[in-house]
Amino acid sequence: MSLHKQLWAAIIVLLTSLLIVSIVITTLSARDYLSEQLSLKNTDDANNLALFLEQKGTDTDLLKLTVAAKFDTGYYELIELVNPEGKTVIRKAADGVAANAPGWFVRLLTINAETGIANVQAGWEQIGTLTLRSQSRFAYEELWESSYLLTGLFLLTALVAGVASNLLLKRILNPLDMVVEQARSIGERRFITNTDEPRTLEFQQLVTAMNDLSARVKSMLGQETKRLQNLQRESHVDKITGLYNREPFLRTLESALQSNDDRSSGSLCIVRVTNLSNLNKEFGRKAIDALLHDMGTALNRIVVQHNGWSAARLNGSDFAVIAPRLQDAATLGSDVQGAMSAVLEDHDTEKQVQLPGGTTEYQLEDSVSALLSRLDGVLIASEREGSSTIVQAHPANVLLRPMHEQAEHWRSILEKAIANREFSLAKFPVVDANNRLIHYEAPVRLQVDSKTWNAGQFLPWVHRVGLADELDKRVFELALDEIDNTGHPTAVNLSVAAVADNSFISWAENVMEKRTGAMSQLWIETPESAAFRFPENFKRLTARIKAHGGRAGIEHIGHQLAKLGTLHDVGLDYLKVDASFVRHIDANPGNQALLRTLCTVGHTIGVRVIAEGVQNEQEWMALKELGIDGATGPGISLAS
Incomplete structure (x- = not known):
């Protein structure tokens, strides 16, 4: 059950309990008050009627007429006169059931009013004992009406309180949606951070704790990512150029050739930087390392623009680029050589260095050794020409078509x-x-x-x-x-x-x-x-x-x-x-x-x-x- 429903259930239980307790206490108090008042009325009316009857003397018929007249007013359940011998002289009784009050209410809240008793005498002669009980149905009807009205007022109050509570709950629980969304995100392994913290203290503490958790995960990921990057650089990347070393590059090529996706065909290019040993002697190792670093940066700029491309420094002077999905080896060779030539020009070494190269297209299940042999052959031929020429090698079994x-x-x-x-x-x-x-x-x-x-x-x-x-x-x-x-x-x-x-x-x-x-x-x-x-x-x-x-x-x-x-x-x-x-x-x-x-x-x-x-x-x-x-x-x- 949601927190919103639980709070609503608590409010309903609380209001219902208050309603019931208040109605019960108020109704019982009213019943006791009516019982007391009815008892006093019975006593007063019995004494008054006894005095009135004493004035009529001992004439039984006259007494009966007087009692009948009193009873017919409708305010009494019982008027009874018993002579000293215990014989009933006069008895008038009526049904005390309240017409407007339910029977269960009357049975549940019985009004126990004391009966009024008085002695009737004529001079020194005792006529009898008078018993009088006022009509209780009026009291029941009054009690029922007051209870009914009280219940209505409490229900109305509860309704108003419910509406006010709903508005208050919405205001209090509005930030809960944000908290729930963040908690759900963390459960789904999305470590997001909420910048808008709620005003409710408990929610604020919860959001702060989850933000701290997300921050720690981000920090850990950042640290571990740097560690991964360093590990990859140490074992896979040439320190001077920032490109792959020979072994990881060849594993990447082998993986592409054996894959079941679009990496399994494409183009491969190798470009050689000639005269490196003489350049080191002429310009110094530090200058040539800077030249090679810039070449690596230039090649990286090419490969990052395409999905799955990789560049490597195969040895001191050979640079290679693999371009999955590219069925245009000549364009690849031209782009790679052009990027490296621009670096030579920036370092004013374009006259001392040639960039011969070879390029070819590969297909699924070609072997790495066959590809490298194919490229070595055209690379040697290009280098012998003594110019920056890119030669494309075609597989012997491929029918060339535009x-x-x-x-x-x-x-x-x-x-x-x-x-x-x-x-x-x-x-x-x-x-x-x-x-x-x-x-x-x-x-x-x-x-x-x-x-x-x-x-x-x-x-x-x-x-x-x-x-x-x-x-x-x-x-x-x-x-x-x-x-x-x-x-x-x-x-x-x-x-x-x-x-x-x-x-x-x-x-x-x-x-x-x-x-x-x-x-x-x-x-x-x-x-x-x-x-x-x-x-x-x-x-x-x-x-x-x-x-x-x-x-x-x-x-x-x-x-x-x-x-x-x-x-x-x-x-x-x-x-x-x-x-x-x-x-x-x-x-x-x-x-x-x-x-x-x-x-x-x-x-x-x-x-x-x-x-x-x-x-x-x-x-x-x-x-x-x-x-x-x-x-x-x-x-x-x-x-x-």
């Missing part, structure tokens, strides 16, 4: 597939530490001409031809259909377009309102890049999903850990760690420290941390020891 022809070809296929509902969902288990099901991960598949295409094979083209929003809607509906058919908890991936586009959130709201039965088993996850690039839209989408009973999470987490503290008020249910941080985790102390801290942060705000792309039992055992809550990947299976 980009616009490929785009039109895929547009035709995808528009037909969306119209004919030729998409489906695959199912891969996500399990907890005991290998029990958390949910099924359901990547989308395309079925065309009896052939099934993995997401990584067609998703890049979905984005390129502008059909991502339509596919997101279809995936959303497919997940709800799957839940209706199987009852299994199902997780689907939404693209960056779904988060960026407010119209998708409105569309999803309408769908969720119509299909509330399946929402409790729906898990929605979006890429890390989308969550941090469009934070307000992401919070709005998450709030609507959770309001309808679903769960929300972020996938591929780990590349932007510095922004993790901004999630304190989102209310997430889970985080999925990118497979590049999970790969060979059993033999990577740096990533172990990183994931252990990430688990601590997640558990502090009540969020599950799940590992992606687990390959084998050794990785899974190591992850459990680090505190990971769940996992998915080729090495994961459900407990039998």
Whole structure:
């Protein structure tokens, strides 16, 4: 029961108790007063009538006429004259029932008035004993009317008091809504802070305590985020350029090539800074370190503008950029080389340095070694030319077609597939530490001409031809259909377009309102890049999903850990760690420290941390020891 109802119940009980007690006390007092007054009246009337009868002498008929005349006034229940021998000489009696008072009232509040008794004499001769009892129905009627009026007045008073109490309660409890909302937010792992503290002391203390809790969580998240960032820098980032080192970059590339989403195809570029050793001798190590730092900053400016792009310093002179979803390797090479050339010009070293490079496009299940070999070949050729030339390497088994022809070809296929509902969902288990099901991960598949295409094979083209929003809607509906058919908890991936586009959130709201039965088993996850690039839209989408009973999470987490503290008020249910941080985790102390801290942060705000792309039992055992809550990947299976 709500506090408002409890307070109202207390007020009703209090007013009702006061009403009953007041009516009872007042009515009993009135009854006792009427009884006393009626007793005095009986005594006075008996004495007066006795004196009057004494004047009539001993004539019985005259006495009867006198008593009859007195009785017929209607004010008496009983007038009786008994002679000294005990024989009744005169007796007049009437019904004392009150016409206007209910019988239960008369029985409950009996008026016990003393009967008036007087002796009647004629000189020294005693005529008899007179007994007189006044009519009590008038007293009952008076008592009933006064009680009825008193009850009405008390009820009216109670009504006025209730209205006043309601207004007062509203004024007192208005801040309670704010307190409840903050408490609910904290329960949903959204650690918000209320700046408008209520005036009521108890509510003020409660809000202050919850604000302190939120502040401590924010502070802890800030500290742990800095710790994560430092751990990531120590084990993954080149100290001079601020770019990834070789190993984490190659793990990122390997993870992309084996993924089931739109990261599995794109473009890769390597640019070499020539003559570095001579530059160090000519300008000094400190100056060249500053040059390399600025190159790293320039490349970071490029990659942060795109979702999932990464840049690395592979060795002293080689810089690489991976661009998932980009099917234009030549443009990538030109942009990377242009950014690095601008830095050379700023440092007046453009004449001493050449920037040869190689670029290529990659597809799902290409191998890292094959890609690097392909790029090494064109890089050597470019360097031999002695100029800043970007050479594009093409796979030997790929039939080159103009980009616009490929785009039109895929547009035709995808528009037909969306119209004919030729998409489906695959199912891969996500399990907890005991290998029990958390949910099924359901990547989308395309079925065309009896052939099934993995997401990584067609998703890049979905984005390129502008059909991502339509596919997101279809995936959303497919997940709800799957839940209706199987009852299994199902997780689907939404693209960056779904988060960026407010119209998708409105569309999803309408769908969720119509299909509330399946929402409790729906898990929605979006890429890390989308969550941090469009934070307000992401919070709005998450709030609507959770309001309808679903769960929300972020996938591929780990590349932007510095922004993790901004999630304190989102209310997430889970985080999925990118497979590049999970790969060979059993033999990577740096990533172990990183994931252990990430688990601590997640558990502090009540969020599950799940590992992606687990390959084998050794990785899974190591992850459990680090505190990971769940996992998915080729090495994961459900407990039998």
